[in-house]
Amino acid sequence: MIPDAVAAIIAATIRDHPTNTPEEQGRRAVRDLRDAGWTIAAPDVIAAALRAA
Secondary structure (H helix, E strand, O other): OHHHHHHHHHHHHHHHOOOOOHHHHHHHHHHHHHHOOOOOOOHHHHHHHHHHO
């Protein structure tokens, strides 16, 4: 399931870097998700892409 996959990456990020600030953990989690092939986009970017398709 997609939410489980995202949760697993975020949890691993926090476990691997427990002393980072929440902001650092957030940035690291986004980087780890991107490295795993996920695309991170704002809802308006997604909506515009769907309208253009």
